[in-house]
């Protein structure tokens with residue numbers, strides 16, 4: 011749906027040259043939610059703005075649907091931009107216009123007939139849950155409600171792609187979750203392709219299918235969210251995973267000091283659950299175990315979990331347990 015091929019962007023301000031992104035290749039599939047995560051200055055905004063050519067790449071091509079946007083004339087580009095909605099961190103609403111007028115704005119630009127425009131605005135107000143707020147001005151709305159207006163406005167012309175520029179970064183955690191669940195609902199209901207940028211792993215874990223990690227203007231890692239989360243390879247991805255609250259808990263060194271036997275880490279993803287398997291595996295040996303730490307959570311719709319256990323038994327017992335867990339498709343690793 012979105013394909014970036016060798017996209018680079020260099021800013022030149024006076025004598026200062028900044029290579030904001032370099033050689034970016036990525037493919038966002040139709041209907042998926044694709045997240046780009048990176049620290050401040052990594053190049054996220056530049057990358058997102060290259061997708062609808064708010065920033066024109068210095069080199070490379072940007073293909074949305076079947077069209078290479080970098081080859082279009084100004085007028086053709088304007089037409090194609092209607093197929094790409096965008097929402098912003100600070101909402102960018104017209105403060106002197108009501109909710110209805112803000113949502114209607116792109117419809118007016120597209121010269122939509124009056125009756126059709128009214129019906130579409132009503133429909134969008136319902137879709138984003140703003141019933142009863144249509145005649146209010148942005149200053150009378152909460153941050154979450156303002157972003158709902160932003161989403162309705164972005165969807166007005168029925169785009170195929172929605173770009174989200176740090177859409178929840180100005181919101182509190184609870185409001186963030188309500189906006190994320192709205193985006194997920196819209197993605198599922200309308201089959202809309204969503205590409206978002208964020209510096210929060212929580213956003214990625216909650217709604218994204220795949221993620222790209224960007225650092226110093228380059229993509230350093232890309233894959234299914236669950237794989238990147240469970241097996242981060244780059245240092246930046248490891249940092250983001252470590253910051254993500256559910257991955258924390260007691261440090262390994264303090265667990266190490268609590269153990270009486272071997273420290274074993276077991277991970278699973280998908281519908282399997284490790285407890286009965288672990289219990290059976292241990293029962294076959296003379297060992298015993300106690301759980302030191304456990305998390306079971308969901309990554310979008312996929313359950314995953316991690317258990318750290320203290321296994322007391324011979325080296326041979328521990329090896330046998332690990333082998334048995336591997337046979338059952340679980341990841342098991344002796345940490346200490």
Ligand SMILES: Nc1ncnc2c1ncn2[C@@H]1O[C@H](COP(=O)(O)OP(=O)(O)OP(=O)(O)O)[C@@H](O)[C@H]1O
Nearest residue numbers: 021023028030048049050051052053054055056057
């Ligand atoms: N219009 C511009 N002119 C010159 N340099 C720019 C411009 N926009 C961004 N940059 C530079 O490009 C680099 C990448 O910036 P970008 O805004 O894309 O990063 P980011 O990951 O979105 O950061 P943040 O999360 O802080 O917004 C930075 O070094 C920044 O200073």
